[in-house]
Amino acid sequence: HADRIKSxxxxxxxxxxxxxxxxxxxxxxxxxxxxxxxxxxxVVDDDSPDRTWELAERCASPQNKVRxxxxxxxxxxxxxxxxxxxxxxxxVIAWMxxxxxxxxxxxxxxxxxxxxxxDVAVNSRYCCGGGENREGKGSAIQLxxxxxxxxxxxxxxxxxxxxxxSGFIAAxxxxxxxxxxxxxxxxxxxxxxxxxxRSGFRVCELPYVAQxxxxxxxxxxxxxxxxxxxxxxxxxxxxxxxxLGEQLERSDR
Numbered sequence: 001h002a003d004r005i006k007s008x009x010x011x012x013x014x015x016x017x018x019x020x021x022x023x024x025x026x027x028x029x030x031x032x033x034x035x036x037x038x039x040x041x042x043v044v045d046d047d048s049p050d051r052t053w054e055l056a057e058r059c060a061s062p063q064n065k066v067r068x069x070x071x072x073x074x075x076x077x078x079x080x081x082x083x084x085x086x087x088x089x090x091x092v093i094a095w096m097x098x099x100x101x102x103x104x105x106x107x108x109x110x111x112x113x114x115x116x117x118x119d120v121a122v123n124s125r126y127c128c129g130g131g132e133n134r135e136g137k138g139s140a141i142q143l144x145x146x147x148x149x150x151x152x153x154x155x156x157x158x159x160x161x162x163x164x165x166s167g168f169i170a171a172x173x174x175x176x177x178x179x180x181x182x183x184x185x186x187x188x189x190x191x192x193x194x195x196x197x198r199s200g201f202r203v204c205e206l207p208y209v210a211q212x213x214x215x216x217x218x219x220x221x222x223x224x225x226x227x228x229x230x231x232x233x234x235x236x237x238x239x240x241x242x243x244l245g246e247q248l249e250r251s252d253r
Contacts, residue, residue, distance in 0.1 A: 005092050005111050006038065007039060007091045007092070008032055008035075008038075008039045008040075008092045009039070010040070010041045010094045011044060011084030011093065012084075013084065014048060015045065015048050016049060017098045018051060021052050022059050025043070028104040028107065035107075035108040040066075040089060041065060041066045041067070042087055043066060043068045044069045044071060044081070044084040045068065045069070045070055053068050076184070077184075077188070078184060088173075090173075092111065092170055092173065093170070093171060094170035096168050100211060103208065106123050107170070110123060111170060114172065119171060119172050119175055119202045121171070121205075122169050122193070122204070122206070123169070123206050124206060124208070125207075127205040129207030130163070131207075133210070159194070161203065163205060164190045164194075166189065175196060179196070
């Protein structure tokens with residue numbers, strides 16, 4: 001029987017999330033307080049122009065236990081999460097998207113499964129009972145691309161894992177002592193989950209429904225055509241998956 005989880009470090013990688021970061025911190029703190037004795041929320045901000053880091057600092061209190069890291073260089077999702085992981089002090093490390101597409105009320109089910117003996121728990125859109133709601137221009141094509149990408153990854157990696165691009169995860173510290181995150185936005189999570197499974201860590205998926213709002217481009221930016229949009233999404237991912245395949249091949253030798 002695994003030791004009961006008593007403490008969690010929740011990493012929030014942010015960029016221009018000022019409109020909802022304070023609400024997200026409050027709701028996440030409430031969710032964490034319902035399942036563990038102690039927790040911390042680490043906001044790792046890529047020096048957002050909307051000063052997300054400053055708004056997050058205003059949330060600091062003994063109840064919310066917020067720490068803020070303002071990153072002035074080496075920007076990007078993967079290095080931001082890794083810096084948060086490096087700064088984490090507690091037994092379990094978790095992270096999530098910070099636009100409310102990942103509902104904070106689904107954090108407790110991750111911790112529950114770690115208490116059942118799993119090493120990694122992932123909230124999944126594509127396992128039984130999961131799903132996603134996408135609204136706004138381009139939502140249908142984005143859903144199609146996401147589904148196609150995940151089916152393709154499962155075929156390539158011959159895995160029963162279903163949501164390789166979830167990004168909504170909690171795992172024991174021992175996993176991150178073994179692995180450092182690598183890869184860019186599209187492939188870091190694929191790489192982490194694949195290596196965790198191949199290394200014998202116990203990995204599980206839990207259903208949740210993601211809430212996505214496909215926002216229009218900012219004023220003054222030219223609107224991309226549908227073909228351009230598909231190309232912009234797919235070409236970097238194809239290149240990233242090619243590079244990832246070579247990395248995984250080397251790690252298996």
